[in-house]
Every structure is written in structure tokens, then in C-alpha cells.
Amino acid sequence: MADLRGLRVCIVLTLCLLQCNNSWVFAILDPIDFLALQSIRKALGDLPGSNFFAAWDFTSDPCNFAGVYCDSNKVIALNLGDPRAGSPGLTGRIDPAIGKLSALAEFSVVPGRIFGALPHSISQLKSLRFLAISRNFISGGIPPSLGELRSLRTLDLSYNQFDGTIPRPIGTLPELSNLILCHNRLSGSVPPFLSRTLTRLDLKHNVLTGSLPPASLPPSLQYLSLSWNRLSGPVDGLLTRLNQLNYLDLSMNQFTGKIPGRIFTFPISSLQLQRNLFFGPVQPADQVTIPTVDLSYNRLSGRISPMLSTVQNLYLNNNRFTGQVPGSFVDRLLAASIQILYLQHNYLTGMPINPTADIPLSSSLCLQYNCMVPPVEAPCPLKAGKQKTRPTTQCNEWKG
Secondary structure, eight states: OHHHHTTHHHHHHTEEEEEETTEEEEEEOOHHHHHHHHHHHHTEEEOTTOOGGGGOOTTSOGGGSTTEEEETTEEEEEEESOOSTTOOOEEEOOOGGGGGOTTOOEEEEOSSEEEEOOOGGGGGOTTOOEEEEOSSEEEEEOOGGGGGOTTOOEEEOOSSEEEEEOOGGGGGOTTOOEEEOOSSEEEEOOOOOOOTTOOEEEOOSSEEEEOOOTTSSOTTOSEEEOOSSEEEEEOHHHHTTOTTOSEEEOOSSEEEEOOOGGGGGSOOSEEEOOSSEEEEOOOOSSOOOOSEEEOOSSEEEEEOOGGGGGOSEEEOOSSEEEEEOOHHHHHHHHTTOOSEEEOOSSEEEEOOOOTTOOOOTTOEEEOOSBSBOOSSOOOOOGGGOSOOBOOHHHHHHHHO
């Protein structure tokens, strides 16, 4: 009460003149919001080169401050920091007083050097729909109480130093559309997500482990990135349900099992499954229209399907494919319809291409380290090594 009584001078100074029906009336910022903004400001500062807080003069109306948006006498949006690209950002901590802005629907902080923990008081913001604090140095665990924000649609805590597990209550948020927690230090398993509106899930570059049950992710997903983790187990049951995906990256994990042929019919622009433990044949049901497909560094085997010859950038290297390369690849390669065709480090035995054929300058072909002498000279990436042909003993063992 003492703080509120002490605000009477501040309240006078925060009177905002509004013209209504040709007469002047006064609107007063809620005293609790006023105090909360003061506390938030005291805990933060501008990095050198940033002048974001220069106009935060509490002798004037806070609703006119940079990044503060009000409706009537309540703060409904708080966007801290200069949003222009390359701006230095802010430093300091997020004060727990953020939880006092009871009408807040949007809270964001630009990239900078914000450190410390994410205040648990954020869970008091029952109207919050958008929470984005990426590319800072926030550490500690993600508060499980964020699962109480039942209106939350976007949660972006990417590029920070969060550790611990992804709280299971976050997976129960009914309105969640975008969850971006990439580039942190999160561990444990991926919780099941119940939201039927979830379209973007980005958890790449963490240390997540465990498997993904078939029903753990909703079919509403359009963007899924789980790369650079330690996830394992089969995903064929899961992937066949996610038929609205337009981007999929499961690379750099330990996923196993077969790649379902149905996935090649999804409206995906980029399919990244490299560096896993997938095995067995790859059998698309129809011509693949995905521009980029990377299945390299797995344990895939059998013959290469001609249905993959319509892919512009195809990485099948470092697998166990056998037999001849289908002639349809040659036709499209010479027509410059294929830009990258990496087939090195397999057990292929031939490719029906004329040794004098000119491969277009815009196309790249690598056939090194197979069970054949490469029929054409073509530069390979350095990682392919210098050895042109796989040793005969390895080829015989594979045949046997």
C-alpha cells in the first residue's frame, strides 16, 4: 500500500490526454503496470551502441515508450530492444515484475546479452499469446509453469543456454502453433504434443534422447527440425502421419528402421535424413518432386530407384546401394536437370553413361569408391577421398 500511495505523483505524471467527441478526457496507466515497467527497466540496460531506453522517461506517459503498447490503462504488448537487424540489443536480467502486467498478450526481447533465469512469474500472464526471447544468454530450466499459459501460440526461446528437460506441460498447451527451442542444452525425451494447431516444431542442436512414438506429434505439423540430437528408434510410424510437412530435418541422430516410401509424396521442399542409422531399400511409389533429398551416411541398401531421378539435389553417398545406376539419372544429368548427384562410397557396379559425355558445368556428379571404375571424370568433394574404386575384396564380400 505504501508503494501505491507513493505513486500519486507518478500517476499525475502519467496522465494521458485523449480527445474523445471533441472533449478532452484523462486516461491513467494502471499503477501496478507502472511499477512493473519501472522494475523491468531497472533490471535492464542498453548495450554499447543501443539507445532503446533513452526515451523511457517515467515523468511522461509510459504508453508512449518505445516497445510499449497499451489498451486503455493496461500494457498489452512489450517488445524490448531495437528490432532493426544488427542492433546491439540489451543486457541485464528479466525482472520477475513482468508477471504483474496482467493484460500482457505479447512479450519479446531482441538478441543481446540478457542473462539469468526466465522468471517463473511469466506463468501469471494468462492472456499471453506470444513469447519470444531468442539469441541471448538465458540459462537454467524452462519453467514447467509455462504450461499454465493456455492461450500461448508462439514460444521461442532459441539460441540461449537453457538446460534440463522440455517440460511435459508445454506439450499440453491447446493453442500452441510454434515451438522453437533450438540451440540450447536441453536433454531428456521429446514430450508428446497434444495441440492440433502445432505447425512448427524446431528442437535442433540440443542433446535430446529417446524415441518418438507414432502418436507423439500432431499431423498438423508443417515444419519439423530435430537435427543434431541423440534421438533414436524407428520413425516410420510417426512420419506416415505427418502428411502436411513441407520441411523435415532429422539429420545427425541415431534413428533406425526403414524410410517409408509415402514420405516422398509429401509437399516437402527439403528432406534431410542424413547421418542416421536408417536401413533397407528406398522405394518411392512415384516420381519424387522434392527439390533436395539427403539420405547420405546411413545403412540404406538395394538398388537405387529411378523414381529419385527427378530430384534436383540428391545425396545418396556413404550407404550400401548396389547394382547399376538407372539410365534416367544419366538423361537428367546431361540435361542439367540434376544439379547434385552424390553416389560415392556405395557398392554400385555401373552407370550407363558415355565416357566422352560432357557433364554440364552447373551439375556435380561423384561416383568414387564404388565397385566400378568411374565411367567419367568428375570432380568430387574432398571428403570423398582420393581412392577411385572400392577394393575388390569388399565388393566380393558384399555380394556374398
